[in-house]
Amino acid sequence: MSGTETYLLDGCARAGSHTLDVYRKHGGYDTLARVLKELTPAEVTEIVKDSGLRGRGGAGFPTGLKWSFMPDPAQDDRTRYMALNADESEPGTCKDRVLLREDPHRLIEGCLIAAWAMQLSAVYIYVRGEYRLPYDRVQAAVNEARAAGLVGAKILGTDFSCEIFMHKGAGAYICGEETGLMESLEGKRGHPRPKPPFPAGFGLWGQPTTVNNVETIFNVPFILERGADWFKNLGTEKSPGNFLCGVSGHVERPGVYEVPLGMPAQRILDEHAGGVWKGRALKAWFPGGSSTGLMPASTIDTPMDHDSIRGIGSMFGTGAMILLDETACVVRASFVIARFYDHESCGQCSQCREGTQWLSQIFERIEDGRGRPEDIDLLTDLAHGMAPGKTICALSDAAAIPTHSVVKHFRAELLEHIELGRCPLQAKRVAEGAPA
């Protein structure tokens, strides 16, 4: 693991990177042409499987394996789809935005390679509603590609045809959940579907469907171009490749950085994000978006890969680190997070609908100085009632996990709030000009 080789963001740096001309000048769509000519669909899936690529949307599921769940076209002649999940809305996560905006053609190439591998007839790109420029860039790229014979019927003169359709979400977090996304694409409320049936058997309009994240698909052209062995050389054995780490919060240089999987969070913080801002000490951090739980500063040397982060009782998630400095109040942070899930719960499942609201109300009460000693046990009980796996989708889990982690790692701070009857850090924040 050298830690210096990059590929994901290389194209983004070029002037006019979002146009077909610039993309083709640097070898764009050559991999697609070669794949269509030289490789069978099964061979493509096998290469992706062999590369060990894991989904970058949060769950880290092996991509090649997911593709192989799609039924064999020889035995199941239903129309097959892919939904590309560009509904990036996990708090702290902003990696896909960069790719959509700066390198949309590589995404299209990835989609088409995936379409060949799974013999899809259409790919639906579901873009978060707030992503106006990224949406426009991808739409323009799809139009350019279609005009150049790269999308639609008889791609690059072969017998393979695949359409790409764009869809703009309306700004609901839950529509980033794969089955909620499919419901939304079908024009319904974004209510996640119970599983089984799984999307590969019963997806969009009841047809076999695979849902992949933007960054996942973005890796595919590189893997087909440079080979599975090249990819496995990057990152760790079980989590190969580079990933885009969105760093936000109390750091000197927040941003999206390309690093190999397995790089310690401390190094990402220091070498890329410029360390904790204003020379302060780190208090807590989320390893991969708000759903992954607030971890104490002592764990910041953990390598950023799926297994290592799981080892400290958290999740790699979307790889979006959010860092809180020593002046931050974890109760207030927990309230903000809980309020987010309360706002974004679709309201189907009882535990999630009522539980997210309840958690938010309790954290708000404790932060406002109206906490009761029994509230800490109540938080634990509620989080236990909401997860794991007690609801249709994982939003309830996403609200329960940070609750468990704050009770586990920051119980003293919760108790201090309750005993003082106020937030011990609030006076300091106000003095620094922050809103009360």
Place this chain on the structure above:
Amino acid sequence: MTKIILNGREVDADPEQPLIHACHTAGTDVPHYCYHPGLSPVGSCRICQVEVRMNAEAPPRVMVACRTPISEGMIVDTDAAPAHAARKECLEFLLKNHPLDCPICDKAGECTLQDYSFDEGQGAGRTVEPRRKLEKRKDLGDVIVLDQERCILCSRCVRFMDEIPKTPQLVVSQRGADSVIETFMDRPLTGNYQGNLADVCPVGALTLKPFRFKARVWNLQKSASTCAECSRGCSITTEVLRNGELKRFRPRANPDVNGYWMCDTGRFAFEHANAPERLAGAALRNGQGWTAVHPIDALEVARDMLVTHGTALLVASPFLTVEEGAALVALGRELGARPMFVSPPKNELADDLLHTGDPCPNRRGLTELGIDGLSAHDILAKIAEHESVVLVGERVAELMGPEALAALPAALRMIVFDSHLLDVPAADVCIGVPIHVERAGTWINIDGHAGRIAHARPAPAGVQLLTRSLEGLADLLTSETRAR
């Protein structure tokens, strides 16, 4: 059928149905709100959690029974401690914003939120937060009132409207804890199946306007019966207060006839049953007025009339049961007459769900007995050719047309078996009969299915069963013939 082990006992399970169906079929209750056997399962309320092992070696997992497919040899424990714990937790969430206004809630006593909270919930709430304030009495049209605060968002009502009458009118709007059930643009609900919404609602959110605040459900005596409003003959429950007042008809599950539903026409058809001024016993014409007599005495007078005034025309009500129809046919044999029944024209209520548009609940049963249906108009034409006529059964006078009957000549001898006194010049003898909720019997529906009607409440004092009256009259005629 697939074999599964349910609470230590091997039972048969329909592999096409979810696990909860197998549990219910085997007589094991599993709490449920969003699941309804007549609607598509959504698995959103999460109360039906049970412990499942795929085989004897597999680890136990708590999962929702309404979305768990049946697999051969699966081992299910509905009583496992983790399942109870999960249901208890779920109930705490369901009650977080519930107003707990059971003392003034019409659903109290038949509310499954109440029942399962009592069975498995915790004794005291742990929320200090203010409860959600929403609309307490939102008017959804002529039939339904919605209390949004009581709603637990199981979405049964939404799915009912989408899937059964196929007139999607209800939606869940807003999101998360702000979700509410609404109609589009607050338009009133329409259609002839709205009443089912109050049945599918597991809590007191959707209540029937005609039933609101009229009775406590534990005071209602329930009998299994059959609806009288059309030839579908939906299986129903007849619910009566202790004073005999009929309060509710509700559908009773019957896969052969009506599934789980009934139409509003049938549901609210109890005005006739609760009509006042019933004819108790019998009455004889006495000049311009009437004299109350015992039915036996009235039957003797009727016998004398029938013996002396030629062959009578026998006109039955379409509400006659098979048993009453048979008694009427037997009476007809004594008189040498073939009875017929009044068949009102088809109404416009027919739909492709349940209502047949034919208001004769026992058309098939009567026809098979040889009693044919004729229009009131045709029957009146026949009456003109007869010296005497016998009208038999509840509402027969109403269906013949009271005005037409009033126009008949006083010289006609008319014997009437009906629930109310028919005060027209032609009528000579009136004998009270029990109405459909006051007698037992059988109606045969349009598809040949036999539906039992129930004796749900006593008839007014002095009223004897129609079969008894008809058989008594036949007996009197037999002895008269022998005496001659």
